[in-house]
Amino acid sequence: MSQPLISLCIPTNGVIEWVFPVLDSIYSQNVDNELFEVVVTDNGNNAEFKAKFDEYQKNHENLFYFRSSGYEFLSEPDSYKNAKGLFIKFINHRTKVVPGALEYFINWINENKEEKPFVYFTNGVLAKEKTFEFNSFDGFVRGLSYWSSWSTGMAFWKEDFDSIPKDTVYNFLFPHTTILFSQKNRKKYVIDDKILLDEIPQGKIPKGRYNLFNAFGVEYPGIICDLLRNKDITPETFVCVKNANRTFLSTLYLDYIILKRKCSYDLSGYKESLRVFYSDKEIRNEGLIKLLIKIIKRIIFVKKIKVVETIMNKKKIKKIGGGYRLGHKSAEIISFRLVA
Known part of the structure; x- marks a missing residue:
């Protein structure tokens, strides 16, 4: 060959x-x-x-x-x-x-x-x-x-x-x-x-067992820092990549520390790892802001669904004591959206 x-x-x-x-x-x-x-x-x-x-x-x-x-x-x-x-x-x-x-x-x-x-x-x-x-x-x-x-x-x-x-x-x-x-x-x-x-979706197979926050909070920014020390990249590029990585870390923090989603990663010593190139409080706050934005988007989304379902079920609206309530179908859909 x-x-x-x-x-x-x-x-x-x-x-x-x-x-x-x-x-x-x-x-x-x-x-x-x-x-x-x-x-x-x-x-x-x-x-x-x-x-x-x-x-x-x-x-x-x-x-x-x-x-x-x-x-x-x-x-x-x-x-x-x-x-x-x-x-x-x-x-x-x-x-x-x-x-x-x-x-x-x-x-x-x-x-x-x-x-x-x-x-x-x-x-x-x-x-x-x-x-x-x-x-x-x-x-x-x-x-x-x-x-x-x-x-x-x-x-x-x-x-x-x-x-x-x-x-x-x-x-x-x-x-x-x-x-x-x-x-x-x-x-x-x-x-x-x-x-x-x-x-391919991960399923139940573990994706990784390494120390997640040490990897992305210490090892990876350290590699980029080496490029800066060797004058292979400019300080501006280092800061740009470092800040983008911080935002990525805040997403990991939101998922695995705040929301405590299940994972196979080692999460030990995350505070210490985040303090090498960043501030653990800064990343925590950015993660909380992301969570708040998600909640706000969900509320807005549910309100939009409620308005749409009200219109779709207009004929099913029933008057109760001077007020109105949605038909069962509409209420079930809204409930589903809230927990989805």
Whole structure:
């Protein structure tokens, strides 16, 4: 097999419910197998997963399996080491490739393989579905904002990965940032916001067990701070990314500390973690403001529903002691909206 244009790399710990729908989404694209390969790197211990994979692999000669000793997220760079494609695209083991996406990646590679810009695929999170171009690393980092903490958008030329020293120590929680921030002198950087992936609902399977607030309150802003100290980015860009990350942290605080939603993350020491680059009170207050805004929006929404239902049930309105009440159907709908 000649060098494929693209390697789709899927690090996993062997979750059957996620990986195989992702593989199905790739092989249902009807793209010539010579143009791509799929590299699955497994650091789990699920014998059932391996047995099912062996059966699946029999029908796909461009599908490869490798064991990884990398703990947790460190299996990600291991997957890249086994890739042979001209271009490498990270695929999260629970994000399906939408129809036409593989062809989109291949066309993008063919159109850019001479100039070879550095690219990140934000998958619609910027709510623009546009393409943004930058002529400086500083502009690229600012454009990505706190989304640079998210590995799902990772994509790069194999030669860029090969240029990273073999003995490089990757960040335990954000290993992708070593690659993402390795190319500081490119003539062109691209952020492509087209939606190309579709995340599988988490269900009852734990998404992560790491210390959440240490990761995003200490480790990630520390990585951005290193860029500032090395003069790779400007103070203005550092502040921009740091502030955007603070807003993200306030959402996590609202979900898991204020509302106490169930999760598999380690939430211990959250106050101490938030005090390294931020103020835990500041983030708490921002979280409370978000909660207040949600409540206000819900009240406004319910009032609108009430007016609409009153009109819809006009014929069902009954007069009671000089006043009026809505029919049962309308009252039931409003009640549902309140608890939804």
